Amino acid sequence: MTAVRRMRMFPLSSVLFPRGVLPLHVFEPRYLKMINESIDDDGRFGVVLIERGWEVGGGDSRFTVGTTARIVSAGVLEDMRMAIVTVGEARFDVADWLEDDPYPTAHVVERPEIPTARDLNDEVELAMRSWRRVAALASELGADVGSADLQLPEDSLHALWVLSSVSPLEQIDRQRLLEEDDPIVRAAMLQTGLDEQAETLQARLAAGLD
Numbered sequence: 001m002t003a004v005r006r007m008r009m010f011p012l013s014s015v016l017f018p019r020g021v022l023p024l025h026v027f028e029p030r031y032l033k034m035i036n037e038s039i040d041d042d043g044r045f046g047v048v049l050i051e052r053g054w055e056v057g058g059g060d061s062r063f064t065v066g067t068t069a070r071i072v073s074a075g076v077l078e079d080m081r082m083a084i085v086t087v088g089e090a091r092f093d094v095a096d097w098l099e100d101d102p103y104p105t106a107h108v109v110e111r112p113e114i115p116t117a118r119d120l121n122d123e124v125e126l127a128m129r130s131w132r133r134v135a136a137l138a139s140e141l142g143a144d145v146g147s148a149d150l151q152l153p154e155d156s157l158h159a160l161w162v163l164s165s166v167s168p169l170e171q172i173d174r175q176r177l178l179e180e181d182d183p184i185v186r187a188a189m190l191q192t193g194l195d196e197q198a199e200t201l202q203a204r205l206a207a208g209l210d
Contacts, residue, residue, distance in 0.1 A: 002109050004095055007068070008034050008045040009104040011060055015174035016047040016067040019158055020088040020165030027081045034103040035074070035082055043071040046092060046108060049175050064094040065111065065179045088165070091178065113157065114181050120156035123187035127163055128152065130194035134168065137201035157183055160190070169193045 010031060016022045026035050038045045048066035069086035077083055091111040098105040131150075138144065150166060152159035164177050164186070173193050180186040 002112075004107050004109055006098065007092070007106055007108045008038055009048060009066075009094075009097075009106050010034065010045050010069070011048050011050045011062045011104060013050055013171065014047075015049050015171055015178055016069055016086070016088045017161050017165040017174070017178060018067055018088045018091060019153070019161045020067075021085065022047065022069060022088065023083070023085045025077075025081065025083055027079075030103040032080065032082060035071070035084060039071060039074060044068055044089070045071075046094075046106065047086075047088075048094065049171060062094075062097075063175055065091060065175070066094065066108075067091050067178065088161075111181075114183065116157075116183050120160060120183055120187055123184065123191070124152065124156050124159045124163065127160070127187060127191050127194060130191060130198060131163060131167055133198050134194055134201065137198060137205065138168070140205055141201060160187055164190055167194055168197060 010024075012024075014022065026032055034045060045068075046066050047069045049063045051061040051063050068089040068091075070089055072085050072087050074082060074084040091113075092108040093111050095107040095109050098107065128150075150163075152162055160183060164174070167190065169177075173189075177186055177189055177193075180189060
């Protein structure tokens with residue numbers, strides 16, 4: 001039986017993937033308290049995407065599949081604000097939401113990875129080509145989606161998560177990727193999303209837009 005555990009939660013307007021990097025600028029008092037308590041504990045908290053509402057002040061509606069964030073660096077800024085950098089670890093399902101005072105908490109269950117009968121090297125390579133195309137088109141439009149020299153992990157499942165993390169997709173599309181359990185389906189979804197982005201950027205270039 002999968003263990004249920006209580007976790008501090010940080011609802012955000014961004015999706016965090018396993019092995020993805022998420023820098024955060026924390027200024028709201030309750031989340032400053034949460035981050036400081038996390039640092040004093042195991043350095044971890046949960047990130048979920050806000051479905052409706054606002055990050056600050058509560059009153060939001062949240063998705064129930066998220067990712068554990070591990071704090072890898074933290075610094076105090078002016079007015080006691082904090083700048084932290086986190087790395088995504090395992091996915092989880094929210095079993096039930098608990099109190100929001102002094103900050104959101106929930107009971108969560110780790111969402112297991114489904115093994116594949118084969119590696120995903122071919123799928124990752126195709127997605128990487130599409131990502132490079134998107135990066136090149138975005139560069140022509142004066143945007144930056146990351147280095148074309150992006151180095152992916154050798155493990156194809158890990159590589160797929162990293163590539164998903166750096167791909168410039170809409171947050172709802174990123175959430176769907178996060179929720180997809182089958183890595184082969186996830187790879188196809190990522191490929192489709194990148195190709196659609198490339199078509200959009202190509203159309204903007206053709207129309208002379210920036």
